[in-house]
Amino acid sequence: MSKLLIDKDFKRRIEEISDQKLSDCYQCGRCTAGCPFANFMDAPPNQVIRFMQLGLKDDVLDSQGPWFCAACLVCQTRCPRGVDIPRLMEAVRVIHLRAKEGLIDVSEIDKELLLDAPPLALMSAFSKYTY
Numbered sequence: 574m575s576k577l578l579i580d581k582d583f584k585r586r587i588e589e590i591s592d593q594k595l596s597d598c599y600q601c602g603r604c605t606a607g608c609p610f611a612n613f614m615d616a617p618p619n620q621v622i623r624f625m626q627l628g629l630k631d632d633v634l635d636s637q638g639p640w641f642c643a644a645c646l647v648c649q650t651r652c653p654r655g656v657d658i659p660r661l662m663e664a665v666r667v668i669h670l671r672a673k674e675g676l677i678d679v680s681e682i683d684k685e686l687l688l689d690a691p692p693l694a695l696m697s698a699f700s701k702y703t704y
C-alpha cells in the first residue's frame with residue numbers, strides 16, 4: 574500500500590491531462606459499484622481517484638486499475654458529480670506511456686499475430702498502449 578509520498582505536482586498533472594477536477598469527487602463509490610471490472614482491479618476506480626486526490630503518486634502508478642479499465646463509461650453515467658472517470662484512468666496510462674512504460678511499438682509486433690488477432694483486440698490494445 575501507500576508509501577505516503579505526497580506529490581502535489583502529480584495531482585496537477587492528472588488534472589491537466591484529464592481536464593477533470595479531482596475535488597469534484599466526494600467518494601460516494603457509485604462508480605466502483607457499477608464498474609464491470611472493479612473485482613479484477615487491485616484498486617477500484619474510486620480508490621484510484623482517492624489516491625489522486627491525496628497526491629499519492631506511487632499508489633496511483635502502481636495500481637493496475639487503469640489498465641483494466643475498458644473505458645465502457647458505466648462509471649461516468651453513474652457519477653452524481655459528473656466526473657469523467659475514464660479520462661482520469663486514461664491520464665494514468667498516458668503518464669506511464671510518456672515515460673515509455675508499457676508502450677507498444679507497433680512496428681515490432683509479430684506480423685503473424687497482426688494477421689491472426691481479432692481486430693477488436695488490436696484496436697483495444699492500441700488505444701491503451703500507444704499514444
Ligand code: SF4
Pocket residue numbers: 597598599600601602603604605619622651652653654655656658
Ligand atoms: S461516482 Fe463520482 S463522486 Fe462518486 S466516487 Fe465515483 S467519481 Fe467520486
Ligand code: SF4
Pocket residue numbers: 604607608609610611618641642643644645646647648649658659662
Ligand atoms: S470506464 Fe473503466 S472504470 Fe469506468 S466502469 Fe468502465 S471499466 Fe470501470
